[in-house]
Amino acid sequence: MIDPAEVPADDRLLAVEVRSRRLGFVVFEGPARLLDWGVQSCSCSTRRLHEVVAKRVRPLLVRYRPFAVVMRRDNQYSSQTATRLRISMGAIRREAHRCGIEIRMVKPKPRKHFFVQLGGDAKHRVAPLIADLFEELSLMVQPERKAWHSEGYHTVIFDAAATGLVAFADEFNPEGVRELIANTKSFRRPPQ
Amino acid sequence: MHDRILTNYLRTYRRRSGLSQRELGLLLGYNGRGQVPRHEQFATNPPLAIALAYEVIYRAPVSTLFLGMHDTLKTTIEKRLAAMEEDLQGRSAKDSDAASIARRLEWLMERRSLTRDDP
Numbered sequence: 001m002i003d004p005a006e007v008p009a010d011d012r013l014l015a016v017e018v019r020s021r022r023l024g025f026v027v028f029e030g031p032a033r034l035l036d037w038g039v040q041s042c043s044c045s046t047r048r049l050h051e052v053v054a055k056r057v058r059p060l061l062v063r064y065r066p067f068a069v070v071m072r073r074d075n076q077y078s079s080q081t082a083t084r085l086r087i088s089m090g091a092i093r094r095e096a097h098r099c100g101i102e103i104r105m106v107k108p109k110p111r112k113h114f115f116v117q118l119g120g121d122a123k124h125r126v127a128p129l130i131a132d133l134f135e136e137l138s139l140m141v142q143p144e145r146k147a148w149h150s151e152g153y154h155t156v157i158f159d160a161a162a163t164g165l166v167a168f169a170d171e172f173n174p175e176g177v178r179e180l181i182a183n184t185k186s187f188r189r190p191p192q
Numbered sequence: 193m194h195d196r197i198l199t200n201y202l203r204t205y206r207r208r209s210g211l212s213q214r215e216l217g218l219l220l221g222y223n224g225r226g227q228v229p230r231h232e233q234f235a236t237n238p239p240l241a242i243a244l245a246y247e248v249i250y251r252a253p254v255s256t257l258f259l260g261m262h263d264t265l266k267t268t269i270e271k272r273l274a275a276m277e278e279d280l281q282g283r284s285a286k287d288s289d290a291a292s293i294a295r296r297l298e299w300l301m302e303r304r305s306l307t308r309d310d311p
Contacts, residue, residue, distance in 0.1 A: 035204045063233060064198070136208050 011173065014066040014101075015164030016057070016092055017156045020084040023056060024156025027064050031168035031176040034134050035064060037157050046084055053091035061099045069096045070167040072159070073105040104167055111166045118181070127158040133184055134161065199260040203232040205250045220245050237261070273300065 012035070017024040021043040027035040040056040042049060061069070071089060096103050112121075120126040124144040131138040142152035169177040206216055206228075213228040220242055222228065230236045237258075238246070247254045255262040277300045280293050 035198070035201070036207060059233075139210075 012064055012066040013164055013167065013172065014060055014064060014069045015160040015167065016069060016071050017160035017163060018071065018085050018088045018092070019156055022156060023053065023088065024154075024158075024160040025057075025060060026157060026160040026164050027060065027066065028164050028168070031165060031173050032133075032180045034136055034161070036060075037137065037161070039153060039156055042088065046087065049084060049087045050091045053088045054095050057092050057095050061095060061101060065099075066101060068102045068104050068167075068172075070104045070106055070163055072111065072163050073107050104171070106163050106166050106170070110170055111163065114166045114169055115162065123155065123159070126162055127155065130158050130161045130165070133165070133180060137161065197260040197263050199234040200231065200258045202228075202246060202257060205246075205252065205257065206232070209250070216249070219249055273303075276300070 011028070011030040013028040015026045015028065021041065023040045023042060024038075025040065026037045029035050042052045042056060044052045069092065071092065093103050115121070115126045115129065118129050120129045124142070127141050131141045137157065140154035140157060142155065145152065165177060168174070206213070211219075213232075217224065217228045220228070227236075227238075227242075231238050231242075243254050243258065246257050250257065277297065280297050280300075283293055
C-alpha cells in the first residue's frame, strides 16, 4: 500500500473542517495518499471551547508534523454559531503557531470551482467524488439528505478532504492532483 | 519541526483495514487495548514478534510498516559501515590479520555494489 520509493519529502498536510460542535480532519501525505481521517467532538460550553479544540488538534500536529494546516475560510452560519467557529479556528491557529506550522485558508470560490469542474456542484455530489479518489472513505459516503434532516456525521471528513485537495491543486502540488484525477477510473473520459 | 517520514504507518494501515484498536490488539495477542495505540502514537516500539505479526496481518514488509525507523537505522548503519571501512583501510598491511582485513574490505565493497543495484 505504501511504497517506500513513493514517500514524498515534505508533503504532509492537515486539512480541518470546523463545525460548531465537531471537527473533521484528514491528514494527507501528498495529494494522493491519506494517512488518517476522522471526526473529533468538541461539544462543550463556549467558555471551554478553545481549550477542548486545542486538546483535540494538538495530538494530530505532534504525531504527523504537517508542513501546513488548511481550513476553509468562510462558513456562512448564524451569528451565534459563528462565535464558536471563530473560537475553534483561533484555537487551531494558535496550536499550529505554537508547533511552528503554517496555516492556510482556502477560499470557498476556488474550492467550489475545482469541484464543479469535476462534476460536483453540491456537497452530496462532492462526497462521492472524494470517495472515488480515496477508496478508504467510500464506506462513509451518505446519500443526499432532505432539507429537514441534519447533516451526516461523516460529511465533515469529506469537506476536510475537499479543502485539502484544493489546497494541493491550487498551491502545493497541482501536478500531483492532476495525476491523481487522471489515474482515477471514474474521471477518465471515454475515448471519442 | 517537520520530519521527512513518519516513524511507522501502523495507524494508516489499520484505518484502511477498518479494524479497531481492540480487534487488532486481540489479533496480536494482547489482552488489553493499551499497546496498539502506543505503537501507533510512536510512544513505544513493538518487540520483534509483534512487528512480524503486523507484517503478517497487513501483508506488508516490516521495513515498509516502520518506514521512518527503517530510514533512520539505515542512515546510522551506513555511516558506521563507512567509518569501519575507513578504519580498515587505514590499518597497516603488515598487520598480522591482513588477510582478514582484506576479506572484510572485499565484503564491504560487495555489499556496496549490491546496495547500488537495489531499486
